Amino acid sequence: MSQMPVECKGDNWCPITATANLIGKKWHPVIIHRLIEEGPHGFNSLKEEIGGISSKVLSESLDDLQEKNLLDREVVSEKPVRVKYKLTEAGESLEPVIEEMLVWGRSNLVESDTI
Amino acid sequence: MSQMPVECKGDNWCPITATANLIGKKWHPVIIHRLIEEGPHGFNSLKEEIGGISSKVLSESLDDLQEKNLLDREVVSEKPVRVKYKLTEAGESLEPVIEEMLVWGRSNLVESDTI
DNA sequence: CTGTATCCACAACGATACTG
DNA sequence: CAGTATCGTTGTGGATACAG
Numbered sequence: 001m002s003q004m005p006v007e008c009k010g011d012n013w014c015p016i017t018a019t020a021n022l023i024g025k026k027w028h029p030v031i032i033h034r035l036i037e038e039g040p041h042g043f044n045s046l047k048e049e050i051g052g053i054s055s056k057v058l059s060e061s062l063d064d065l066q067e068k069n070l071l072d073r074e075v076v077s078e079k080p081v082r083v084k085y086k087l088t089e090a091g092e093s094l095e096p097v098i099e100e101m102l103v104w105g106r107s108n109l110v111e112s113d114t115i
Numbered sequence: 116m117s118q119m120p121v122e123c124k125g126d127n128w129c130p131i132t133a134t135a136n137l138i139g140k141k142w143h144p145v146i147i148h149r150l151i152e153e154g155p156h157g158f159n160s161l162k163e164e165i166g167g168i169s170s171k172v173l174s175e176s177l178d179d180l181q182e183k184n185l186l187d188r189e190v191v192s193e194k195p196v197r198v199k200y201k202l203t204e205a206g207e208s209l210e211p212v213i214e215e216m217l218v219w220g221r222s223n224l225v226e227s228d229t230i
Numbered sequence: 231c232t233g234t235a236t237c238c239a240c241a242a243c244g245a246t247a248c249t250g
Numbered sequence: 251c252a253g254t255a256t257c258g259t260t261g262t263g264g265a266t267a268c269a270g
Contacts, residue, residue: 006223014220015216015217015219015220016144016148016213016220017145018224019144019216019219019220019224020141020144020145022224024139024140024141025139025241025242026132026135026136026139027132028135029131029132029134030131030132030135033131042251043252043253044251044252044253045251047252053244054243054244054245054246055253055254056243056244056245056246056255056256057242057243057244058253059252059253059254060243080252081250081252081253082251082252083251083252083253090223093219093222093223094219096215096218096219097216097219100211100214100215101130101131101134101212102131102134103211104130104208104209104212105129105131105133105134107208108120108121109120109121109130109134109137110120110121111128140261140262140263141262141263142263157231157232158233159231159232159233160231168263168264169263169265169266170233170234171233171234171235171263171264171265172262174232174233174234175262195231196231196232196233197231197232198232198233232269233270234268234269234270235266235267235268235269236265237264237266238265239262239263239264240261240262240263241260241263242260242261243258243259243260243261244257244259245256245257245258246255246256246257247254247255247256248253248254248256249253249254249255250251250253
């Protein structure tokens with residue numbers, strides 16, 4: 001089936017900047033990557049796996065990704081509340097992009113000890 | 116020859132976020148893409164080709180990319196001053212990443228007319 | 231032609247604490 | 251378990267004007 005295109009307002013229309021604007025927030029790529037690699041996840045589970053992100057920022061990021069139709073939120077049970085975050089088709093289709101970022105990062109970046 | 120790895124301070128070391136932090140500024144991906152596609156460019160030439168970016172922001176972006184060893188600045192002549200910006204090896208090696216962003220943007224995003 | 235200097239606005243992040 | 255509420259700080263971008 002056809003994928004629903006994500007809308008994109010104004011800008012000087014350019015597929016690259018538009019994409020950058022979608023996944024350009026600090027934690028977006030990792031969140032998407034974790035969901036690609038490990039499938040649907042709950043909030044805290046995701047938080048721990050990512051490491052270093054605060055509840056607030058994770059929450060905001062998830063909201064943002066959802067707004068952009070890259071992610072779905074599904075309430076699994078109530079009491080205790082359980083939620084699953086999973087990628088939409090559009091979200092999953094980002095895999096090549098994320099994968100290239102991963103590959104590039106691995107071979108071109110080096111952790112600095114000088115901190 | 117071996118590529119000089121780009122340094123990367125602290126963070127919670129993750130190749131993806133690290134990469135995102137390097138090329139995550141709004142105009143970085145387009146700038147890199149333009150330089151990949153069209154080769155070395157002067158300041159104003161680059162500015163016009165990108166479209167919609169201010170001198171100040173372009174200047175800042177170029178400084179940032181240079182600091183990160185993704186870009187080189189070469190003074191070609193003085194009077195009038197002429198400069199060439201070109202990618203370093205590390206910068207050029209980003210092509211697959213940028214290319215995937217372009218491909219994804221083309222097939223998954225749609226320009227909204229509602230603005 | 232290649233930038234800087236201001237100044238302003240707002241987005242993004244982070245730490246911490248707290249709620250249903 | 252899944253978030254919100256605050257509050258403060260830094261990052262990022264944009265408009266405009268000006269300079270070597």
